[in-house]
């Protein structure tokens with residue numbers, strides 16, 4: 001069922017300057033739009049784990065859970081979007097027919113001027129044993145060395161292997177950290193990386209405290225306000241991705257220095273720096289620079305700064321599952337303990353294979369190649385969106401994501417979940433904004449989410465795929481402008497097949 005749009009003349013101001021009855025009705029109607037009127041949102045709510053919760057009289061929908069003691073955490077945005085794509089005919093066998101602009105991973109094939117992609121590894125007998133839960137010492141040393149070389153030259157306090165814990169992927173790093181956060185207030189921002197939703201809910205001791213970032217301030221974290229919140233709300237931990245997924249904004253330089261200094265207020269900062277190389281400078285001379293809070297840490301063992309990064313995005317090796325958490329020694333011993341029951345450590349042979357990839361001269365060449373290639377893709381996508389009159393309000397300076405505001409499109413195409421469903425009909429995938437509204441699905445009316453009107457487009461995939469997806473967006477938008485929106489907002493395929501691991 002589509003939401004009827006108001007007729008254009010009803011928006012005209014009355015001659016007296018005070019709002020006309022029509023204007024007032026329009027204003028009121030705007031606020032009465034509800035997710036129940038939208039087929040795309042009803043499909044979302046029907047999937048296990050996505051029913052609204054927290055409403056009286058029951059806190060958990062009794063029809064939803066059938067295994068005693070088990071409660072679905074709710075699928076991550078990635079899995080939901082994979083399910084919906086499968087219901088619309090997506091399969092890995094025919095994935096080349098689809099454009100996946102939802103992809104949260106960079107292209108893994110060769111790119112100009114980068115090193116050839118690793119295509120084999122050796123497996124010495126020792127590597128068939130378990131690796132320590134903190135990781136192989138030589139790799140921990142290589143990580144510490146890379147950070148000292150890149151961000152800490154000439155500083156008295158240097159990272160050593162004891163400040164590094166190798167983990168089997170970024171999410172595992174986040175879970176290991178979340179598992180050792182005690183009963184404290186943990187601040188996070190909206191929008192941010194989808195997996196924080198589940199990570200912050202699964203570990204029940206910490207109490208998540210949201211802050212909504214304002215597009216008027218380009219989604220910047222207000223450091224002065226955060227300082228006040230630390231004092232008045234007693235925030236003990238702050239978690240944020242920087243550069244930020246999905247907005248593509250980055251806290252750098254003086255602002256990052258101030259953020260790191262919050263550690264001195266007695267607050268631990270968990271900075272998820274997976275996109276630290278995906279920075280797009282304006283000047284040729286700045287290619288090759290990356291961003292990390294490691295640059296502003298005074299003492300690596302007393303400043304409570306926790307950095308998470310790894311091979312997933314910067315090295316374009318998401319399948320290797322080799323990542324790390326860096327911080328004070330005392331944190332690393334806690335992470336060793338949580339790793340020993342959560343995941344048991346990263347793959348031993350892959351850790352050995354990763355060591356040469358952390359060599360500073362190898363990294364320097366990779367960074368420049370990556371930044372040039374992805375900057376060109378970003379500019380290409382922004383230009384094509386401009387040609388479709390879909391200009392991006394706040395273009396990304398970092399990451400490989402575009403946070404696209406759909407508000408100017410006619411309803412129902414102006415909401416992210418419906419836009420997503422319409423693109424599935426065109427064999428293209430984007431991610432609806434609501435998945436970046438951490439912890440929303442179970443509570444508020446989805447139409448009231450600050451991310452309701454957005455989708456995230458990824459320029460991680462190769463250029464040909466990006467063009468395929470932009471062609472699809474062009475078809476949907478042009479049809480809406482030319483033929484109206486009657487054919488949108490309904491007739492979605494309902495069947496949800498088993499989800500593939502990743503999209």
Ligand SMILES: Cc1ncc(COP(=O)(O)O)c(C=O)c1O
Pocket residue numbers: 104105168169170171172193241245272274310312318321323
């Ligand atoms: C901000 C951020 N952190 C962590 C990750 C996940 O890393 P991994 O795939 O290694 O678990 C992602 C992936 O999309 C991300 O965007």
